[in-house]
Amino acid sequence: ARQAMYWIGMCHQAIGNTAATIETYDRLSRQHGDTSESLAATLAVANLSQATGNAAQALAGYHLVLETVKEPITYVNRLLPLSELRKKMRKAHLQFIEAGQFEQATALADKLQPVFxxxxxxxxxxxxxxxxxxxxxxxxxxxxxxxxxxxxxxxxxxxxxxxxxxxxxxxxxxxxxxxxxxxxxxxxxxxxxxxxxxxxxxxxxxxxxxxxxHQSMGLLRLGQSLLVIGKIKEAVTILEECMELHPRDSVVYQARLECFHAYSQLGDIDKATQLLVTNLTGDTLKPRSPEWRDSLFALGEFYHRAGKYREAIKTLDEAVRRYPNADQTLMARYTIARSYHSAARKPAELARIAKTESERQKNRKLRDQNLEEALQNYIDVQRSISLHGHSDQSELERMLLRNCYMMQGSVLFQLQRYQEARKSYSNISTLYVNEPFVLESFVHIANCWRRLNQPIKAKGTIEQAKLVLHRFPEETDFKIATNFNRSQWQLLLNEMSDW
Structure with missing residues (x-):
């Protein structure tokens, strides 16, 4: 009887009558328990459940089958030989993975011993x-x-x-x-x-x-890992070994990039720069390669950190023009703005100490040119980010947007355009009212009002800052986003109220 029920189920399955197949096999399992036909039927139902998208029921069926197999050595089933059972379980596992049902795939694999x-x-x-x-x-x-x-x-x-x-x-x-x-x-x-x-x-x-x-890649990965965990000198040794032993391997370009970062952290500017220049000027690496692109961006960022602002601007401008859609492009555009901004410091200092009026005017003009370029680049980055909408911004974009508003205000203040600077800082006080660094914008706004000879409005701004400070929860960590803790902010704002 159980053999007849099993073959009836197979007939239903052959003609595509899934409901009748499952009903027949379920009845067989209930009535004939621990038999070869019952085990084969349970597995068939599990396969059908998986095929129809019922992953939970399929997994339960597979577990039931696997629990029945105590020892592969003593397992005997003419309808479902061990080799066939193993084959079907592998297929079920693969189908879970292909369907993206990784939890079920893991749960099935966990139960596969002793069949596997x-x-x-x-x-x-x-x-x-x-x-x-x-x-x-x-x-x-x-x-x-x-x-x-x-x-x-x-x-x-x-x-x-x-x-x-x-x-x-x-x-x-x-x-x-x-x-x-x-x-x-x-x-x-x-x-x-x-x-x-x-x-x-x-x-x-x-x-x-x-x-x-994998020798060359193994050395590269080891150097990269050592670099991340702070073992810089060990990373340099491994990366140089990679470059020396595998000079014709394609990983050598990435090894130079990583070694550049290591030498940068060690403060060896000459060796760091030479590694990137080698990537960019060699005969084998072309501009379309990721390593050439990354080397160009890295060199520009390095020039900025080293205070070589003209070189940074030139290099990053080339990188942005060559790779407008690269991941590094937005940050590079912001760094160009920062480089112009920083480049204004030297002529500003020269103008301050100038002995003649012509020298003073010359340096003031250069200072203002750099500041105007910085301002325009900050505005361009801010607009580019704003076009994406606030809901879709990444953490980096949110940080850059905030910084652009602050830096625009800073540049405008240096250009003595105090009303425009105040408006720029006001964007911060409006958009980021629930974040600690908003307090800095209030301080800057108050300074703008003072330069505009509006002491009452300046004092009102400080009083508003006090209210905002009071609203922050006690557990707020101000040092993460600002230079002061809560008590220091209270002291500063109280002092500014008395000015």
Whole structure:
């Protein structure tokens, strides 16, 4: 009878009558319990449930089948041989992954022993976590803007889990040719998941055991990881080894970039600059390559930090024109504005100490030219960000927008255009009223009113700042966004009230 019921179910399945198939197989499982037909029927229902999108029911069915198999050695089922069972379970696991149902894929893999060996299960778990992590990072990349950091954090979490699983797998297969390949996958997932201490540890192990595959990339990743965790001198040693041993490998360009960052932190300006110049002037690397692009942006930013403002402006202007849609472009445009702004300091000082009127006028003109260029660039960056709308702005864009408003006010104040400066600072006091740095804008507005000979309005602005300060919760950490804590702000505002 149970064989007849099983074949009836198969007939229903063959003609596509899913409801009748499930009803027949369910009845068979209830009536004939722990039999070969019942086990095969339970698996068939689970497969049908998965195919129709009922992942929870499918997973429950798979678990029921797997719990029935106590020991593979004693397992006998002519309708569902062990090899066929393993094949169907692998297929079910793969289908969960392809459907993006990673929780179900993980839950299934966790139950696969003893049908599968510990090594096989560990490998499936590692692959699941790896694909889960990369899927979340792709989703983050597709969304890009707005509050998507949860996707980024989740993606990195699963990549770190993949790293742990691959590392376990490596030592399960220590005596096999797969050992170093597993270590490489562990290191790469740790790195992508930003677990740099673990990446460093596993990469050292990998490079100790592997003498051929991934050598150049392994050295690059090790140098990058050491750089992130603050072991700068060790990073330089490894990155220079990478460049020396693999001069014709494509990773050498990225190694130079990373070594540039290391030398920058060590304060070795000449070596840092030379690395980027080598990337930009060599015969093999072309402007269309990511490394050439990144080197150009990095060189411009480096010139700005080194106080070489003219070189920074020239280099970053070229980068922005070549790569208008690059991720670094917005920050580069802001840095151009900052470079013009900073370049105004020297002529301002020269004008102050000038011995003759002609020298004074010459430097004032140069100062004002730099300030006007800075102002226009701040305005351009602000407008570019504002066009995206406030709801879609990234954290970087929100920071740059706030800074642009503040810097516009600063430039206008230096140009003695106090009414315009006041309006610019007022944008801060309106848009960011619930953030501590709004207090700075009130101070600047008060200073503008004083320069406009409006002491009553200046005093009123300070009183308004006191009210805003009072509204901030007690736990507010003012030092994160400003130079003062709460009590220091109270003291400053009280002193300004008496001016």
């Amino acid at each position: 060996s510990l090594i096989e299960v560990t490998e499936l778990l590692a692959q699941t976590q790896e694909k889960w992590g990369h899927t979340k990072l792709r989703e983050y990349s597709d969304v890009q803007r707005g509050s998507t950091s949860d996707l980024l954090q989740e993606g990195r979490y699963h990549l770190r889990a993949a790293g742990r699983a691959y590392e376990s797998l490596a030592y399960l297969r220590f005596a096999t040719p797969d050992f170093t390949d597993d270590l490489w996958h562990a290191a790469e997932n740790y790195y992508q998941g930003q677990s740099f201490t673990n990446a460093t540890r596993v990469l050292n192990d990998f490079l100790h055991h592997e003498v051929q595959l």
